[in-house]
Amino acid sequence: MHIPDGYLGPATAAAGYAVMVPLWMAAGRRVRKTLHARQVPLLAIGAAFSFLIMMFNVPIPGGSTGHAVGGVLVAILLGPWAATIALSVALAIQALLFGDGGITALGANCFNMAVVIPFAGYAAYRLASGKSPLDSPRRAVAAFIAGYVGINAAALCAGVEFGVQPLLCHDAQGQALYCPYGLSIAVPAMLASHLLVIGWVEALVTALVVKYLQKSFPELLGAKEAHP
Amino acid sequence: MRSTTKMVLALGGLILLSPLGLIIPATLGAGSAWGEWGADEMKRLAGHVPAGLNKMSGLWKAPMPDYSFSGWEAKGMPHLSLAYICSGILGAGAIGLAAWLIGKLLAKKSGPPRP
Numbered sequence: 546m547h548i549p550d551g552y553l554g555p556a557t558a559a560a561g562y563a564v565m566v567p568l569w570m571a572a573g574r575r576v577r578k579t580l581h582a583r584q585v586p587l588l589a590i591g592a593a594f595s596f597l598i599m600m601f602n603v604p605i606p607g608g609s610t611g612h613a614v615g616g617v618l619v620a621i622l623l624g625p626w627a628a629t630i631a632l633s634v635a636l637a638i639q640a641l642l643f644g645d646g647g648i649t650a651l652g653a654n655c656f657n658m659a660v661v662i663p664f665a666g667y668a669a670y671r672l673a674s675g676k677s678p679l680d681s682p683r684r685a686v687a688a689f690i691a692g693y694v695g696i697n698a699a700a701l702c703a704g705v706e707f708g709v710q711p712l713l714c715h716d717a718q719g720q721a722l723y724c725p726y727g728l729s730i731a732v733p734a735m736l737a738s739h740l741l742v743i744g745w746v747e748a749l750v751t752a753l754v755v756k757y758l759q760k761s762f763p764e765l766l767g768a769k770e771a772h773p
Numbered sequence: 774m775r776s777t778t779k780m781v782l783a784l785g786g787l788i789l790l791s792p793l794g795l796i797i798p799a800t801l802g803a804g805s806a807w808g809e810w811g812a813d814e815m816k817r818l819a820g821h822v823p824a825g826l827n828k829m830s831g832l833w834k835a836p837m838p839d840y841s842f843s844g845w846e847a848k849g850m851p852h853l854s855l856a857y858i859c860s861g862i863l864g865a866g867a868i869g870l871a872a873w874l875i876g877k878l879l880a881k882k883s884g885p886p887r888p
Contacts, residue, residue: 612794
């Protein structure tokens, strides 16, 4: 889901940054109000965890690969705004150091993976866990659902961003200048791989870690909800 | 053991296991993620490289392209795995440090009451 340089036209790339700048500022303001000094190591660990889980490429039938992002888990532990910061840091370093995801596409990539994943996933988690106690099995199920929902919502966004390029940017002959695949190819391609394979990986990772934390460090799961 | 210590150890475990993310797809012949092809791969798939894509795709020269050292592309899986582990250490370290600094800058001084 890391859109490289050259796949998005200048207008889409600029729009990605234009959307992200106010969101980064809002995240900074929200996190300043809610993040406690004691949670700073968890923010760092969450960002590093997300980076490492993204290294585990999973083969997808048809010859491509994909990977979980871990963004829903960070959102469950620290809230979606803190997850926006943690994931944005990871995506920026991936682009700069490893060329994974474009520099021009960083705004769009942050929108998909640092905003859509944590917010869609967190909303699904709160909805599915309801008022259940922190140690209830329902929480792990909610985390599973949230992982699946979060990453698929992001895959849909990435598919749309790829898919509108032939409409937005083409030469006089109608040849696409950037991503050559339209909505009818890009959206099903992105959704199929995530609905069929990667969504389940993200769901499993999120649920297993939540289940482990319920048993070993339940206070980490409550931190967000006691101080929203 | 403190939760932070345990989690840092778990991250270390993920770093050591990370080459699985290279080896398993390679064994099954799985290539790039959809939409993450390089210009040459795009030529094979679409028959041509769109002009703008061709111009912009080389925009940034990353110091460790594709989680490897430049020039190691053809060295085989053991070398690639080693480079992958180095990338994991470097990346997780840089990201952890950057997020920690941002957190320090933003976080309130006093902690919440311990549950």
